[in-house]
Amino acid sequence: MSFDEQYNEPEQSEVLIVLDGEHSVIPAYEHAGDAGADLRSSIDFTLAPFERKLIPTGIRIALPAGYVGLVHPRSGLAAKKGVTVLNTPGTIDAGYRGEIKVTLINLDAHEPAVFHVGDRIAQLVIQRYVEASFIEATTLPGSDRSDRGFGSTGIA
Numbered sequence: 001m002s003f004d005e006q007y008n009e010p011e012q013s014e015v016l017i018v019l020d021g022e023h024s025v026i027p028a029y030e031h032a033g034d035a036g037a038d039l040r041s042s043i044d045f046t047l048a049p050f051e052r053k054l055i056p057t058g059i060r061i062a063l064p065a066g067y068v069g070l071v072h073p074r075s076g077l078a079a080k081k082g083v084t085v086l087n088t089p090g091t092i093d094a095g096y097r098g099e100i101k102v103t104l105i106n107l108d109a110h111e112p113a114v115f116h117v118g119d120r121i122a123q124l125v126i127q128r129y130v131e132a133s134f135i136e137a138t139t140l141p142g143s144d145r146s147d148r149g150f151g152s153t154g155i156a
Helices: 003-008 075-081
Strands: 016-019 037-040 045-047 052-062 067-072 083-085 090-092 099-106 113-115 120-128
Touching: 037 052, 045 052, 045 099, 067 099, 075 083, 090 099, 099 120
Parallel strands: none
Antiparallel strands: 016 052, 037 120, 045 113, 052 099, 067 090, 067 120, 083 099
16 A cells, blocks of 8 residues: 555545535535535524524435444534534434434523524534444453543543
8 A cells, every 4th residue: 555545545435415405515525634524504593602403404315334424513613602513423323314413502601603504513424333242241351441430540
């Protein structure tokens, strides 16, 4: 494998998409190498402080078997407006064929967040997954961590 293939050419998979309205936009990667394709709002809306809304994107997709769509927040919205995706990451299963909608929340205590049709509201990351076979056991094999959970590695 050449350097360019290893570092500049991501694996690609086709994802079928249906645009359901005049304001629907195919997700796009802003920069080469981005993991997330931008999802855009298909409506104008305002989020009051601490308000949450389910925002339509106007798109439906068909993911190949063995893939999942993960809806992540956009870091710029979080930093500039205090807006994030509430159920991060949102999960789009390969069998789901409905409209992709994004649950946004405005965590800014003072300012409403105003959005317009076509504004970027989230990112869609397409990822392979493994379907697990869960096997009941009476004990689990040991590990270095064992059952130590929250705070087990120290304060910072």
